[in-house]
Amino acid sequence: MSSPPPPSERIIIFGATGKIGTYITSAIASASPPFARVAIYTSPGTVKAKAAHIAALKERGVEVLVGELTDEERVREVLGKDSHHDFDTLVSCLGRSILSQQTTLLRLAASRSSSIRRVFPSEYGTDVLHPVTPDPHAEPPHRFKLEARALRSLSYTYLVTGPYADMYVGMTGRDLVTRDAEQAWDRAGGFDVRRRRATLLCQTSPSPSSSSSSDDNDDNDVNDDGTDNGKDDVADDRIALTGMRDVGRFLVASLRLPGATHNRALRVHSFVTSPREILREFRRQLNITNANDKNTANNDNTTPWTVRHVDLAELQARERRAYERGDPEKGLFSVRRIWTSGGTLYEGQGGRDNEVLGDVQRETLEGVVREEVGRQMGGEGDGEGKVG
């Protein structure tokens, strides 16, 4: 489609109850002014397993259409011109494990019998065409995203958000089901508030010893009030992050602006920071809480943070080993290597596209860290899906 379609009015979402689908669906369902029609297509299994979630969506006016993703006849019927739904826009939030099915879905959406004019394929992450991605075809989710990008008969927008801020500042891989999932955060970066441990990803190590597995203490370069004393700039490599709520906000803004978002990748972010700055923010907030809170038993800031650095060479070696062993977490290392290499910044490639969407409300580092402190100190979110 060469000219942009009209603004989206009747939207159908696939993958709506997943990690990012939940935020995207929530933003679409609560958009103001509201969209004329919002529906999700989900499986009988999800309807049963997530009954409360589905009931809450219905209460918010979201229609729930049930069928298997693999049931082409049912999908065709739901997307059909002749159906009373008459959806104009398809938003896919399908997860990595099912991206192989997305191509068929997008083909059905583009068929003559379909009412869909506009698609948002499942992206919401690293730009699969970024030059620091050495071979995007090697990573299955990237391969399927590229496959989706090759289908261009409908108006398309690829919402490229980089890493989710909520996940990046958390304990990476807490839901990984691997034999050593416990340590996944430690090898791929993360912040453990309870135990005051952080693993910072950086392009180069502060010294040969600190990129090894021995712990090192980073207290020297941060003052007690959390401000930087400027002793070194390791792990200060810039990274652009997007809050998961903001992914929903950016998507809604894109739905409203078909002209500006037609047939393109849209690279957005909430804020730019660095691993070191994130650690500094954790320390600052914990210090403030500590000063105001007499009950510091669970929040004792006299405990120094144990800080390790994992540099690009080490990340690459771990990624290679994970691929050789066929570990399920191999993709985790790939994206973290890309992010740490500057793959969220698009320097020299036109930068990012936030301004295309106008004044969209955005989360801040302070707010995201505050939520993560609450989540970890309150025990909330343990075992919850959080894989960057």
Ligand SMILES: NC(=O)c1ccc[n+]([C@@H]2O[C@H](COP(=O)([O-])OP(=O)(O)OC[C@H]3O[C@@H](n4cnc5c(N)ncnc54)[C@H](OP(=O)(O)O)[C@@H]3O)[C@@H](O)[C@H]2O)c1
């Ligand atoms: N930027 C980042 O940091 C980051 C992090 C994670 C993911 N992502 C990207 O975000 C997108 C969505 O990923 P996600 O982690 O949100 O996905 P997810 O939670 O793993 O799955 C999303 C949804 O896909 C559907 N699905 C999954 N497996 C299925 C199966 N076997 N059969 C039928 N449906 C199935 C389900 O839909 P229902 O809800 O209908 O059951 C599920 O809720 C992907 O493109 C991924 O690469 C980005």
